[in-house]
Amino acid sequence: MKYSQATDYALHAMCYLVATAPDNPLSVQQLAEKLGVSQTYLSKMLTKLVKAGLIQSMSGANGGYRLRRNWEDISFLDVIHAIEGTASLFECGLDHGSECLIQQIVTEAEHQMEQYLKNKKIHELAGQFMGMD
Amino acid sequence: MKYSQATDYALHAMCYLVATAPDNPLSVQQLAEKLGVSQTYLSKMLTKLVKAGLIQSMSGANGGYRLRRNWEDISFLDVIHAIEGTASLFECGLDHGSECLIQQIVTEAEHQMEQYLKNKKIHELAGQFMGMD
DNA sequence: GTAATTAAAGACTTCATGAATCCATGATAA
DNA sequence: TTATCATGGATTCATGAAGTCTTTAATTAC
Numbered sequence: 001m002k003y004s005q006a007t008d009y010a011l012h013a014m015c016y017l018v019a020t021a022p023d024n025p026l027s028v029q030q031l032a033e034k035l036g037v038s039q040t041y042l043s044k045m046l047t048k049l050v051k052a053g054l055i056q057s058m059s060g061a062n063g064g065y066r067l068r069r070n071w072e073d074i075s076f077l078d079v080i081h082a083i084e085g086t087a088s089l090f091e092c093g094l095d096h097g098s099e100c101l102i103q104q105i106v107t108e109a110e111h112q113m114e115q116y117l118k119n120k121k122i123h124e125l126a127g128q129f130m131g132m133d
Numbered sequence: 134m135k136y137s138q139a140t141d142y143a144l145h146a147m148c149y150l151v152a153t154a155p156d157n158p159l160s161v162q163q164l165a166e167k168l169g170v171s172q173t174y175l176s177k178m179l180t181k182l183v184k185a186g187l188i189q190s191m192s193g194a195n196g197g198y199r200l201r202r203n204w205e206d207i208s209f210l211d212v213i214h215a216i217e218g219t220a221s222l223f224e225c226g227l228d229h230g231s232e233c234l235i236q237q238i239v240t241e242a243e244h245q246m247e248q249y250l251k252n253k254k255i256h257e258l259a260g261q262f263m264g265m266d
Numbered sequence: 267g268t269a270a271t272t273a274a275a276g277a278c279t280t281c282a283t284g285a286a287t288c289c290a291t292g293a294t295a296a
Numbered sequence: 297t298t299a300t301c302a303t304g305g306a307t308t309c310a311t312g313a314a315g316t317c318t319t320t321a322a323t324t325a326c
Contacts, residue, residue, distance in 0.1 A: 076242070101261060102258070173315080
């Protein structure tokens with residue numbers, strides 16, 4: 001069980017966006033170069049972030065991606081959910097008649113993790129993030 | 134990202150073992166019947182639990198699997214680690230020079246989940262578990 | 267000691283998903 | 297109207313999950 005590399009890229013891309021002045025957008029080309037990944041591949045993840053309402057895209061010359069108004073509220077969990085989906089990471093496949101107690105416990109554990117990720121906002125990192133290459 | 138079904142089976146199998154009198158062992162055949170899974174497949178997971186030191190196996194007639202002395206300490210996390218391995222569920226693949234701050238945060242979130250799973254012992258469930266089919 | 271029972275191990279198949287590329291299409295500004 | 301940029305679909309490749317089959321090894325029962 002592992003988070004996909006796409007989540008890794010998406011989180012880094014979001015950090016770059018937050019660390020950048022919000023008026024001039026970053027193109028997928030610029031972001032891809034910073035992250036060391038192909039443009040076409042990265043664009044898939046950025047599109048997911050757009051559809052999740054986390055960022056905004058603009059076509060045409062001098063276009064690219066930039067933040068939306070609520071950017072200060074965007075959490076790690078928001079980005080992870082946008083890429084990985086929101087399905088529970090444990091679903092009991094056995095057919096016992098009643099509710100699965102094991103499922104309940106593992107789901108609660110997952111909830112603990114999600115709470116932490118929900119309270120960590122991307123912009124908390126942006127300042128320290130500027131220094132990285 | 135999802136826990137494997139093998140983890141699902143292993144957790145249920147452990148509950149059955151804890152809910153059973155520890156002196157007479159359960160064979161893989163008995164456990165496979167209860168869980169509705171093939172014997173050969175289930176045996177892979179049980180072997181992992183043995184190698185992780187969580188249970189004990191005995192060959193020969195009237196053999197099977199039973200608990201060890203420390204069975205009351207066995208947690209959900211122990212079982213999950215035995216099946217899924219102990220690797221971190223997020224590893225940053227980008228090569229920035231310094232330590233990855235994103236990695237640190239996600240790893241800490243994972244740690245929150247693991248703490249919860251570490252404090253949940255299998256035997257807490259065993260009583261209620263008897264009723265299930 | 268031999269046969270029956272049971273776990274362990276490895277080779278193998280199948281299938282789903284992640285990772286990534288390529289190309290065509292659509293939108294927008296200079 | 298052309299250059300720039302995002303979006304979408306199709307496709308390839310590798311990996312790992314899920315599961316079966318068969319052989320081997322250990323131990324008890326007779």
